[in-house]
Amino acid sequence: MRQLMPAIGILLVMLTTGCSHQLQRQTCVKLTPEVNYCLAPLLQSSSNSEQALSQKISFTHGEKHHELLTELALDTSDMTLVGLAPIGQPLFTVTYNGGEVLSQQNVLMGEDFKAEYLMAIMQLIYWPHEQVNGYFNQGEMIDFDCQQPRCSALMVNEKHAITIDYSDDxxxxxxxxxxFPAANITLVITPLL
Structure with missing residues (x-):
């Protein structure tokens, strides 16, 4: 048994380090066949303080439903999004420094996980419209009247390509x-206290 312990330890180290890999991602994404969005610059806070938001995200794509916990952190030099499975298993860490997107992701996320899309969606949700609108090749984010305290949409050819409903201003x-009907995606984000 003593002879097996070092071998088991080495195997565990190999398995845990082999579970994730780092990728450099694009800063521009195709949201619809006609709309490209390039990540906007980082938000500049007047107090230069760091902002962090813990969230539960429920994600539906077609018939598939997933949940994860995230931490979105912003400071003057980076936007970082960390994702965990509901049981606490690390899934990904994505960082945007205003020039490039790097993702460290668990191999279980697969090749289809595109971290840059998640960063783009977070900007469309949280950045002021005037800061993102210059980074679409066409279309623009607008607010519109609805039954919620606030509703926004990505308008493309006079149609809502993406809609966002907020429970607070x-x-x-x-x-x-x-x-996001074109991608058959619904995303529900709940802040965690």
Whole structure:
């Protein structure tokens, strides 16, 4: 048994280090066949203080439903999003420094996970419209009247390509529902206290 212990330890180290890999991602994403969005610059806080938001995200794509816990952290130099499975298993860490997107992700996320899309969606939800609108090749984010305290949409050819409903005027304190019909995606974000 003593002879097996070092071998088991080495195997465990190999398995845990082999479970994730780092990838450099694109800063521009295709949201619809006609709309590209390039990540906007980082938000500049007047107090230069760090902002962090813990969230539960429920994600539906077609018939598939997933939940994860995230931590979104912003400071003057980085936007970082960390994702965990509901049981606490690390899934990904994505960082945008205003110039490039790097993702460290668990191999269980698969090749289809595109971290840059998640960063783009977070900007559309939390950044002011005037800061993201210059980074679409066409279309723009607008607010529109609805039954919620606030509703926004990505308008493309006079149609809502993406809609975002907020339970509060301040997106950072709000429950958020994002509907993206072209991609068959619904995202529900609940802030955690």
């Amino acid at each position: 301040n997106p950072w304190k709000s429950n958020v529902s994002l509907h």
